[in-house]
Amino acid sequence: MAEDKAKNPHVLFFPFPIQGHIPPMLKLAELLSLSGFHITFLNTETIHNRLLKNSPALEQLAQQPRFRFKTLPDGLTSNNTEPILQVVDLVDSIRARCSELYRETLVPQNGEDPDGWPPVTCVVADGMMPVAFDVAEEMMVPVILLRTSSPCSVWAYYSIPELIKRGELPFPEEADMDDPIQGVEGMQSLLRRRDLPGTLRHAKSPNDRVLEFFNTASNNLGRAKALILNAFEPLDSLVLSHIRSVCPIIYTIGPLHLLQRNLNSSTNFPSFWLQDRSCIKWLDSQPNKSVVYISFGSITTMTGYKFHEFFHGLVNSGHGSITTMTGYKFHEFFHGLVNSGHRFLWVIRPDLVQGITTELEIYTTERVCFVPWAPQEEVLAHPAIGCFLTHSGWNSTLESIAAGVPMICWPFFADQQITSRYVGEVWKIGVDMKDTCDRNTIESMARKVMVDEGLRKSVSEMANIARESVKENGSSNMNFQKLVQHIKSLSI
Structure with missing residues (x-):
């Protein structure tokens, strides 16, 4: 027996x-x-x-x-x-x-x-x-x-x-x-x-x-x-x-x-969410290491205000900077990302942005792609991705390390705060932006991480160790x- x-x-x-x-x-x-x-x-x-x-x-x-x-x-x-x-x-x-x-x-x-x-x-x-x-x-x-x-x-x-x-x-x-x-x-x-x-x-x-x-x-x-x-x-x-x-x-x-x-x-x-694979086709049309990927996981929420009017105004304005409508986290992130001058792919769950009374549409332009949920492992491994703006969930952190993608960390709760500290100060494979949400910081960090060869080298070395x-x-x-x-x- x-x-x-x-x-x-x-x-x-x-x-x-x-x-x-x-x-x-x-x-x-x-x-x-x-x-x-x-x-x-x-x-x-x-x-x-x-x-x-x-x-x-x-x-x-x-x-x-x-x-x-x-x-x-x-x-x-x-x-x-x-x-x-x-x-x-x-x-x-x-x-x-x-x-x-x-x-x-x-x-x-x-x-x-x-x-x-x-x-x-x-x-x-x-x-x-x-x-x-x-x-x-x-x-x-x-x-x-x-x-x-x-x-x-x-x-x-x-x-x-x-x-x-x-x-x-x-x-x-x-x-x-x-x-x-x-x-x-x-x-x-x-x-x-x-x-x-x-x-x-x-x-x-x-x-x-x-x-x-x-x-x-x-x-x-x-x-x-x-x-x-x-x-x-x-x-x-x-x-x-x-x-x-x-x-x-x-x-x-x-x-x-x-x-x-x-x-x-x-x-x-x-x-928990149905993946939208249209973002892979969009990434295929982008230059190497040109895209900031943004995803805050399955729990993080933000505040928002008049998103549709704001977004349509942005699209119609071309590539210029935006300096109005302050005071809400979502807008600060969006302002900072747009003002950084980089292309970005943003996962916006249906429940991510509070304060939007109508259903959030998903927009795609030459520089911007929004999807409700993405096949994240595949996205991070795509050559077009230059950095990952993340909530520092442990799965996301490991997936970014394995893909050799440096991170901008904006932790929300639980283990994310200490993980983001390790990303920035111990492993030196990203920057820690916890407890900060203003467009100038977001813009400067996006600009920094997208071109920082030191961060890219560190995370590439760690990716090799992970694969081994x-x-x-x-x-x-x-x-x-x-x-x-x-x-x-x-x-x-």
């Missing part, structure tokens, strides 16, 4: 149900499926239906003989307007509504899987889903954590108790955001208040829900059998050494999209093979 189990490891994946977390989970799940494992992938019903609608990846995966999806209700109706509080509400709702169904999925009461599959031998739980960890541990199923954010943010979140002990969290009223932070080991000379994960800015007291949520999630590091990170060893070796002091077994297997490609996986990138890491004898590839063996050992 033990031998049969060893031949049929069954891994259950439980991702956090937002855009930035599900794609790397799905990529890893597919790679393990191709390694001969049975895979059960849990989604909430809302997220699963949305992915089915907008991405062919789920149907492709579901056709594989050892891959299946199961869904759980989320039941969330949140009254919170702040994204991080929506996240905490979602976790609480899933815990309340899904724990029993999750237990039954892990260990069926009658002892028989409805599909005749072998028992679940391991859970790969999203590090931001404590319920996935707690219930599996209760059912005595081994748990490996996967954190989908940057290693530097993982370590910063783990340092919350020390930051509270030192009085650095919560921030005092009228705090100087440029004051240095000392409570994150190994980053004392690097971090300012504004560089801590943005979600920590919301905390009002040491017992704040946000601090408690991230502290609980981070404490699971020391309880897990291992930790998986979508990163590669040379990128963050110092930070990784600190994390290993808490969780000694770490598998750095990123960039996952490169590893997936190297191991001959053909699944498309799963997305996923090759047969590269660190990420070998770590993935070790992970496969580790999971097999758990099923014996």
Whole structure:
């Protein structure tokens, strides 16, 4: 019986149900499926239906003989307007509504899987889903954590108790955001208040829900059998050494999209939004390294005002600078980009710009292309792209590194603030524009990054390291093979 189990490891994946977390989970799940494992992938019903609608990846995966999806209700109706509080509400709702169904999925009461599959031998739980960890541990199923954010943010979140002990969290009223932070080991000379994960800015007291949520999630590091990170060893070796002091077994297997490609996986990138591929044709007509690509991910929002009148006036004016209609983030970005003189491709989700009462049309001119969502990996790899104006989400950052594209970072929340600091000050592959949104800064940074050969050289060198890491004898590839063996050992 033990031998049969060893031949049929069954891994259950439980991702956090937002855009930035599900794609790397799905990529890893597919790679393990191709390694001969049975895979059960849990989604909430809302997220699963949305992915089915907008991405062919789920149907492709579901056709594989050892891959299946199961869904759980989320039941969330949140009254919170702040994204991080929506996240905490979602976790609480899933815990309340899904724990029993999750237990039954892990260990069926009658002892028989409805599909005749072998028992679940391991859970790969999203590090931001404590319920996935707690219930599996209760059912005595081994748990490996996967954190989908940057290693530097993982370590910063783990340092919350020390930051509270030192009085650095919560921030005092009228705090100087440029004051240095000392409570994150190994980053004392690097971090300012504004560089801590943005979600920590919301905390009002040491017992704040946000601090408690991230502290609980981070404490699971020391309880897990291992930790998986979508990163590669040379990128963050110092930070990784600190994390290993808490969780000694770490598998750095990123960039996952490169590893997936190297191991001959053909699944498309799963997305919450329907991709508009017209931008590829537009890029084909642009000179090399002439285009600024702008995308702020799946959560960031902006304010806007009279966009249609503004845009038509811009188009009709030709290439000249614009000096009117100040005061709104969207307009400041648009003014700055236009005044930089560069061509640009901008992903504008239907919900990106608040304050527009009519449906946003998508415009394309010789210099400007707007799309509701883009095939980002393909866009970043296109020779026309000269730089990436990004929210510094970890998936986007890795994709930009892998493509050798320097970044302008405008982080929104969560791990994005600390990741952007590393992009600008540690890795020196871009510039950090956090907490700034004026047209002059945007214009000057776009001009700088598009011609800065030092940044381009640094990110090109890092891209080469990333690509080497996923090759047969590269660190990420070998770590993935070790992970496969580790999971097999758990099923014996």
